[in-house]
Each structure stands twice: as C-alpha cells, then as structure tokens.
Amino acid sequence: MRQDTPNPRGHRPPAAVDSAASSSDSPAGSRFHNSSGTRRGSLMQEPVLVLNATYEPINVTAVRRAMVLMLKGVAQAEELHSSEVHSAAHSHRVPSVIRLIAYRHIPQQSRALSRKNILLRDRNTCQFCGRVFPSSELTLDHVVPRSRGGRSTWENLVACCYRCNNSKGDRTPEEAGFKLARRPRPFTLHTSRQLMRLIGHRDERWRKYLFY
Numbered sequence: 001m002r003q004d005t006p007n008p009r010g011h012r013p014p015a016a017v018d019s020a021a022s023s024s025d026s027p028a029g030s031r032f033h034n035s036s037g038t039r040r041g042s043l044m045q046e047p048v049l050v051l052n053a054t055y056e057p058i059n060v061t062a063v064r065r066a067m068v069l070m071l072k073g074v075a076q077a078e079e080l081h082s083s084e085v086h087s088a089a090h091s092h093r094v095p096s097v098i099r100l101i102a103y104r105h106i107p108q109q110s111r112a113l114s115r116k117n118i119l120l121r122d123r124n125t126c127q128f129c130g131r132v133f134p135s136s137e138l139t140l141d142h143v144v145p146r147s148r149g150g151r152s153t154w155e156n157l158v159a160c161c162y163r164c165n166n167s168k169g170d171r172t173p174e175e176a177g178f179k180l181a182r183r184p185r186p187f188t189l190h191t192s193r194q195l196m197r198l199i200g201h202r203d204e205r206w207r208k209y210l211f212y
C-alpha cells in the first residue's frame with residue numbers, strides 16, 4: 001500500500017497559522033487532565049475556533065493545541081467551554097474560541113497543501129467509496145498516478161481509504177472503474193469557512209464569529 005505524502009516542488013512551507021494552530025499533539029498539552037477522567041481524551045480533541053487578531057475566523061484546532069497557544073501567550077480565550085481541565089496547581093476553563101494576539105497575514109486563496117488539509121477538504125470521506133473514516137484509516141491517492149505523470153496538487157490528490165487505494169493501484173479512476181465523489185479543488189478560505197460553519201453548528205459560542 002502506498003503512503004503518499006504531498007511534496008510538490010517549490011512549495012512554500014505551511015502557512016504560519018497552520019503550524020501555530022494545527023491539531024498536532026504537543027507534549028505541553030499532556031500536562032492537562034480533565035476533571036472527569038472518562039472524557040479527558042475527547043474533551044482535549046474538541047474543536048476550537050481560531051480567530052485572527054481582527055476577529056476573522058481563520059482555522060479550527062483542538063482544545064489541546066488551543067491551550068498550548070494560550071500558555072505560550074500566542075492566543076487568548078474569547079469564549080469558554082463549560083468544562084474545565086486541571087493541571088497540578090490550577091484548573092483551566094477550556095476555550096471554545098481563541099483569538100491570536102498578533103495579526104497573521106493569511107493568503108486569500110492558498111492554504112498549505114498537506115495531508116491534514118486534504119482530509120479536511122474531503123471531510124475524511126474516501127472519494128471513491130464515499131465512506132467516512134478516522135484520519136488514521138485514510139491515505140492520499142494520486143487520482144492520476146505518479147507513475148503516469150500525475151502531480152502532487154490539490155487537483156490530483158484525494159482522501160482515500162486503504163482498501164480503495166489498494167484496489168485502484170497504479171490505474172486512473174476510469175481504468176479501475178472508480179468514480180470520484182467530487183472533483184478535487186484547491187482548499188480556499190471559502191471552503192474552510194463552510195467547514196467552520198458545519199463544525200460550528202454544534203457550538204453556539206461560535207455563531208457570532210461565523211454567521212454574518
């Protein structure tokens with residue numbers, strides 16, 4: 001099975017906001033413990049809306065990462081969750097919306113081409129069988145295989161389950177008898193706003209930042 005990692009030539013490093021507000025685990029986050037041990041893991045993975053210093057919504061991250069950004073003084077809480085987590089000496093209200101202290105320039109049309117962003121764009125849905133999977137059970141598929149000149153671009157990379165990836169092999173979707181769920185497009189700010197709204201439907205505290 002192929003584990004495809006996009007690495008287009010001349011690609012700029014991920015946008016600052018992606019490195020600052022990605023949901024990647026951080027050792028610093030492990031200091032926190034939720035008061036109710038049972039929900040600890042899920043609470044730390046709850047989505048948090050990230051606003052620019054200007055209150056413009058720019059990203060979604062996880063509670064764990066948001067709290068690290070707050071500890072580092074990079075962001076401050078704008079809206080709080082009803083739950084708390086406890087570290088050795090303190091209890092912390094969990095943020096639901098955070099805002100970056102310093103303004104970051106976010107390019108209008110481009111987001112970093114990364115595995116995380118492609119899975120986000122495709123909503124963790126295998127673009128061939130249409131089923132939703134956890135990120136760990138998805139890979140990236142080159143629609144036109146690299147062996148056939150297919151490139152690592154937004155338009156040629158899609159979320160794909162391992163089963164479909166294996167059975168497609170080094171063939172085009174047509175050759176393999178597969179049909180793409182959607183034509184892959186670049187991930188624009190418009191796409192991410194739509195996703196934020198989708199996620200935000202669960203959290204009333206996000207509304208005033210997203211629904212205007």
Ligand SMILES: [Zn+2]
Nearest residue numbers: 126129161164
């Ligand atoms: Zn599939």
